[in-house]
Amino acid sequence: MDARTLRDEFLARFGRSPRVFRAPGRVNLIGEHTDYSGGFAMPCAIDKACLAAAARNGTDALRIASVEMEETIERPLARFQAQGHWSDYVAGAAAALQEAGVEVPGADLIIWSDVPLGAGVSSSAALGVAVTLALAGIAGADQTREQTARIAWRAETGFVGAPCGPLDQFASVFGAPGSALVLDCRSLRAELAPFPTAVTLLVVESGIHHAVREGGYPARRADCEAAAASLGIALLREASLADLHLLPPRLQRRARHVLSENARVLAAAEALKQADAASFGALMNAAHASLRDDFEATCPETDALAAIAASTPGVFGARQMGGGFGGCVLALAETDKAEAAAAAILARYSHPSGSPAPWFLCRPAGGAAEVVL
Numbered sequence: 258m259d260a261r262t263l264r265d266e267f268l269a270r271f272g273r274s275p276r277v278f279r280a281p282g283r284v285n286l287i288g289e290h291t292d293y294s295g296g297f298a299m300p301c302a303i304d305k306a307c308l309a310a311a312a313r314n315g316t317d318a319l320r321i322a323s324v325e326m327e328e329t330i331e332r333p334l335a336r337f338q339a340q341g342h343w344s345d346y347v348a349g350a351a352a353a354l355q356e357a358g359v360e361v362p363g364a365d366l367i368i369w370s371d372v373p374l375g376a377g378v379s380s381s382a383a384l385g386v387a388v389t390l391a392l393a394g395i396a397g398a399d400q401t402r403e404q405t406a407r408i409a410w411r412a413e414t415g416f417v418g419a420p421c422g423p424l425d426q427f428a429s430v431f432g433a434p435g436s437a438l439v440l441d442c443r444s445l446r447a448e449l450a451p452f453p454t455a456v457t458l459l460v461v462e463s464g465i466h467h468a469v470r471e472g473g474y475p476a477r478r479a480d481c482e483a484a485a486a487s488l489g490i491a492l493l494r495e496a497s498l499a500d501l502h503l504l505p506p507r508l509q510r511r512a513r514h515v516l517s518e519n520a521r522v523l524a525a526a527e528a529l530k531q532a533d534a535a536s537f538g539a540l541m542n543a544a545h546a547s548l549r550d551d552f553e554a555t556c557p558e559t560d561a562l563a564a565i566a567a568s569t570p571g572v573f574g575a576r577q578m579g580g581g582f583g584g585c586v587l588a589l590a591e592t593d594k595a596e597a598a599a600a601a602i603l604a605r606y607s608h609p610s611g612s613p614a615p616w617f618l619c620r621p622a623g624g625a626a627e628v629v630l
């Protein structure tokens with residue numbers, strides 16, 4: 258669906274014209290499980306996005322419809338409480354805006370997204386950022402891009418209860434066409450790095466579902482925080498390799514992943530400057546190995562899929578992307594050979610559904626904004 262069709266559907270359903278806001282999903286080229294340690298990551302926004310059509314409704318509630326969920330739900334403005342429901346992402350954005358002093362009005366919203374849900378390309382941040390922009394927009398609040406990203410981040414961590422770092426929301430907000438972002442997650446500053454046209458990003462879903470709120474992700478985060486605390490530093494990013502021997506073996510491995518991954522992000526930024534796809538791909542392969550061996554956040558299926566992808570002609574490198582223990586594998590492919598590489602990978606990977614793995618190609622795209630209709 259495009260923004261005009263969504264506007265027309267909104268008009269037909271509510272008898273008023275909405276404003277439409279768009280926020281993209283993201284891939285993370287390299288820099289996994291570094292964001293909450295204040296480290297470096299290299300995400301880019303993709304050309305798959307969540308659209309939020311919104312207009313005031315003169316009531317004291319949000320009426321929220323999701324096309325994907327085929328459901329409409331009402332959330333009263335006065336008392337937002339997490340319900341373990343998809344609409345928490347919307348209520349959370351409204352609550353975070355209220356916390357930031359924005360008077361959120363009663364509103365009707367229709368949400369539509371072509372970011373695959375739960376696949377590791379951050380449909381949740383796309384939703385959170387789109388709704389943050391939409392509610393701020395119709396409230397008449399003037400906020401900077403950084404405020405938008407911070408509010409959407411706060412919504413997902415504070416309200417939805419997913420302990421994610423700032424990576425996804427900042428990528429969705431600050432994405433720029435044809436560029437990756439080199440994101441410093443301590444200062445929250447993002448620099449653009451040009452992405453060569455000769456290479457394309459290939460995302461293949463492993464079919465193993467990850468859930469950021471459950472199990473491994475919070476445990477890994479707790480390990481990183483414990484490692485930092487025992488080294489007497491605020492953020493693990495500030496540790497030095499020479500000090501890691503002071504940690505017990507498991508925390509040593511976790512910390513080694515974070516520090517080596519930070520170094521790989523900076524090396525990858527350098528490789529982009531030189532348009533050196535081969536070096537970039539080798540760094541992605543090393544990032545996967547580190548996530549597998551030191552961080553222990555992969556699973557047999559993504560290990561197999563990443564190995565298949567990395568050994569496929571036309572692919573420079575591949576790694577499991579996202580919170581971990583499943584999700585999708587990101588490969589860096591030669592643009593001319595990307596389709597053929599995808600077909601070769603699908604032929605060799607047995608997806609748990611028995612059908613070929615879902616996949617798509619993408620390139621760095623622009624960040625969140627109101628759609629001018």
Ligand code: ADP
Pocket residue numbers: 307323324325326342343344346368369370373374375376377378379380381382384467468469579
């Ligand atoms: P990811 O961000 O990798 O896609 P998450 O588990 O973090 O995976 O977020 C997926 C969740 O976000 C969905 O289960 C749903 O609750 C919510 N969500 C994302 N997009 C939509 C949408 N278009 N409509 C309703 N809920 C959505």
Ligand code: MG
Pocket residue numbers: 379380381382469
């Ligand atoms: Mg998410």
